[in-house]
Amino acid sequence: MSPSSRTIKIATRKSLLALWQAEYVKAELLRHHPTIKVELLPIKSRGDKILDVPLAKVGGKGLFVKELEQAMLDGSADIAVHSMKDVPMEFPDGLGLPVICPREDPRDAFVSNDYRDLDSLPAGSIVGTSSLRRQCQLLAQRPDLTVNFLRGNVQTRLAKLDAGEFDAIILASAGLLRLELKERITSYLSPEQCLPAGGQGAVGIECRSDDAELIELLAPLHDSLTAERVNAERAMNRRLEGGCQVPIGCYAEHQGDQLWLRGLVGAVDGSTMLHDEITGPVAEAEAMGITLAERLLAAGADRILAEVYGRDIK
C-alpha cells in the first residue's frame, strides 16, 4: 500500500476537547495529504472514569494516555493525539512522540460570572481548581481565598461555576479557546501570576517508532519552535519527576535565538514558593531544563516534592 492511500486511525479520548484535538490533527493531515484516509477511534481512559479524587491521589502517571497507547501497540490505532501537559515523560517501548503542533495560548484563564480578575475577588471567595500548581500560586498571592476541589472536563467545570458552587474557577485558556468558549475567559493570568504547566496549550502526536512511513506523513504538522519550548519544560519536569498533577510550573519562551525558561515549585498551601529562571541557547533546551530543576531541588523543592509524592526524590 502506498503512503498516499493509507488509512490513519487516531486513538482519542472522548471529551469534547480531546475530540477537537483529534479532529484538528485529522484536518491538518488531510490538508497536507488529500488522498489519505483518517478515522477517529474514541476510547475511554482511566483518568476520565475516576472523577471524584484529585489526580495526584489517583496514582500512576499517564492516567489519560495508557489506553490510547495500548491501542497503538496492538495495532487498532496508528496515532494518539495528546495535550502535552498530560503526556508522561517516558514512553513505552516501541512508541514515541515525533510531532508537536503549534502552541495555543499557554496561559491560565480566570473564569467568573461575578468578578473581573483575581484581585477583585472579595476575601474568603471560593475558587475552583484541582491543580496543585494553580492552587499554590493562587494562595501565595491571596492567602485569604479558599481553593476547592474541581475536576471533570471543561463543560462540567463551567457548569459547576454557573451553578454557584464557586466564585471563580481557573482553567487553561487553550481548552476554552479551542472549544470556542473564548467569551467565558473573564481575564488571563499572566505567567508572573500563574506560571503555566509544562506543555500547556500544546498538542503532541504519539505513534509507533518503527512506522517510518507514518512519521513522514506527520512531519508537516510539527512546529519546531513549540517543540523547543516544550522540550525545555518537559526536561525540567522529568528531572523533578513531575507532570501536571504536582505544584510545579514551567514555561519557556524564545528571546531572539535564546530560550528563556522559568520554573516554580510551591508548597501546596502557597506558604513557600521557589522561583528560578535560566536563559541559554536553544540547542541546550534539555540541559537547561535539568539545570533549572537541580537548582530548584537544591533550594528546597526536594522537601516540598517529597511531601507531595510521599517519597524522596534524588
Ligand SMILES: NCc1[nH]cc(CCC(=O)O)c1CC(=O)O
Ligand atoms: N489536565 C487536563 C487538561 N489537559 C489539557 C487541558 C487544556 C488544554 C491544554 O493545556 O492544552 C486541560 C484542562 C485544563 O487544565 O483546564
